[in-house]
Amino acid sequence: MDEMETMLKLENIDVGVITESWFHPELPCSMSSISGYNLFSQCRDTSKGGGVAVYVRSHISAMHITDITVPDELECVWVLLEPQMLPRDVSVIALCAVYITTDSPNQHLLRQHLLESMDLLHVKYPDISFAILGDFNRMNITLITRSYNLKQIINFPTREQAILDLIKTDFSKFYSDPLPMSPVGKSDHICIVWKPNPSITRKHKNAVRVVRTFKDSQIREFGTWIQDQNWSNVFEANNMQEKVDAFYEQLNSAMESFFPHVTVKNHDNDKKWITPRIKKLIRERQAAFLAEDKTQWGQLRNKVQREIAKAKINYHANSVRNLQHKDPRKWRQQIKVMTNDTKSEHNIHVHGIQNSDHVSIANSINELFVSVSSNINPLDNTKLPSYLPAYNSPPQLYPWDVYAELSKVNRSKPCGPDGFPPRLVKEFAYMS
Template sequence: MHASSVPVYISNSGSKHPKIRLRENKRVGGLALFARDKYHPLHLIVDIPEGIEVLWVKLTPPCHPRLTASIIYCLIYHPPRAPSQAVLMEHIINTCDILKIRYPSAKFVICGDFNEINTEELENALSLSQVIDFPTHNQSVLDEIVTDLSNQYLPPQPLPPVGKSTHLSILWTPIPTTTHHQPPIIRKYRPTPDSLIRGFGQWLVHYPWVEVLTVSEVDIKWENYSTTITQAYHHFFPEKSTTVHPSDMPWITTRIKKTH
């Protein structure tokens, strides 16, 4: 399909949601991703150098393996003999590093028409693997998938070209799994706002510590002190609980989620 024949905006009628990046004033190339609404497709706005053709989209599957809360797709098109290979590689690597900080549980799929680009730099820099092992255009592997999801998918399968394309289509299917419901995890904590800290401090200043000062045995002093201070801590800083997803990192807090 010529890029000039695809409208810039497509209304979302039905269950598929399109994300498109066009090649202006050119009749080949262009990028498009179609995803079902249940995957909550989100177009990621990132800085893209001039002359680079990439499209970044995050999908959030309703059911996913542990530590795979979302999948970030980077679709690329690199024209034959284009001088922008180094810029493209630097852009992908730097953007993936930034998105890993923003979405620590995300997995990555970098795919598209690489033409003559060697993907080893991507694989080494981002700990990814290239999974296409068959020619996609004549006798060359031009269309590739570089990902950290290879252990969750079946080997890619070649399919006939779409329309007048000279490139094979690629079918990449997840490994069938039995979905097990993961119950939420209850984490308990004690908030320490300034108001409660001040109240605890005032108690410390005015408490007489009779049960500590009126006994001579050191062991009993320590036991009485520990009991009193623990009871006071529990009183001034009451315990609360929060529900977290099993895939959340231990350091993910309610405050972090609210600011995400």
């Protein structure tokens, strides 16, 4: 253990994992403890050998995951880590140290235990990341890596010419490649050092959207205006086009007055329930803190917490309510969004064009589709048949027919070419 302690501190290791620790229940704490580290371990009760141990630096928040019950037949330890510096889209790290023998009859049980445990943790911590590592002794881990998009990152022999010790994780992009180190003591397995990559600077993307807000007070004021509005310039216009232009000129002017555009900035890692109001309150809270206004800061702090709690409830309630009217495919898509189980973006590869040049890729695809009909002569509008005058009389429209159609408008749909929101169309359909 002295050699192990020296290596951990010499390499500045925050988390150390040992498989085949050979710890036993009667082993004194002084024989297994390392100064400056907290120990999480599991040992065999009835036989020698085996066992796993995890050493975590004292300044890192770590705890044994009590929600997971490890079967007596397995040798693994689950530890929940909350370092001070984590990527924005990762809230906690679940580390599982594993040891299983080559001829163990419990390999299927271990696979089932790992999958069920990750499912349980993913429900409780939607933004969790995993590090499953240890001595797997040629056990088939394909199902585990595919189920949670984990990557096995060890690519060099760890015992003689075999890769027996593995690291499966979903956050390898923040770390350098693992390095082999000399074995400790009389071990026949090499040591593996896996350190963060300090040169990685993640670029965050901010999406800016221009939207309109539709508060109840604004809708009431707009309703009062549209009822009292004098549309004489529309009726007095000479032709239909002038009538349409006059109508939309007044309507668009009112839209800008009652529902002005608001710029909303969304971060690529924002939670689904985050609203512009929450962001505004957080900015106001920060301003009050910098101004040392403790009374205002306390009020805004409480208001932010209430708004976040309300936003979470509303988001999940609306998500479930919408699913009641969707097909199974929509169910699956929404569940993946709610559990943050999203796939990485798929790139379209076009020969001779870089994947990052999206405009050139789009133009190349358009040119391909155009080339399909390039040998066909365009239509001559002068030779198209005319069907006027019509055999039937023009259709007649009545106000109640217009109201019936406008009241069916789906208010959640985007605006049409005229830019008028479907929500307002349905709200004031009775005025038709």
